[in-house]
Amino acid sequence: MRCTLFFVPPGEVAPLPVTFSQSKTIADLREGHCLLVPVSDDVEWTDNVWPKSIRELEGLISDSTGCPRFFENWVEEKSRESNKLLMVVAVRSNCCYGYLLGSPKITGYSETRVVPVFFDRVGELALDFPVPFELALSSKNLEALIKHARSFRPHSGDTQKDLHLRHALDELANTLDKYASRSQQA
Structure with missing residues (x-):
């Protein structure tokens, strides 16, 4: 599966103009929610310890946040909105490993599938375009x-x-x- 992901922090800017100015093709654009989870440098971070189930992912997030039910509450709250994707991205230094969550509403939280998403490159989207304005001065x-x-x-x-x-x-x-x-x- 190949796709482009745009992360736009809430309240900063409308996502559609940002994505349109970057890719010019927004026919398949789907909005969603992404939970960014910082992973401490002292945690072993290799493919053999990456979570493979909803429970393992919940454990990672619980350890990172110190809140045992944080992830479950987030999933339940965000999955109420129809047709929105849910994604979790674990971030450690410049290494990111993500999960697309499959239909938590339908299957229930404990049966939610986690689909790994690999990032080849992580960069920051700079919203820097000219802003025309009119100014009359002597x-x-x-x-x-x-x-x-x-x-x-x-x-x-x-x-x-x-x-x-x-x-x-x-x-x-x-x-x-x-x-x-x-x-x-x-």
């Missing part, structure tokens, strides 16, 4: 904004945030500069 204010955007050096103490803001300001200055040049030619 030419005097436009020049001041471009100059300030190019000269401002953020110093928040967080290098990552400062770099991100610096890139955003450069992008803003370049865009403003481009449109200022176009309006002067017109």
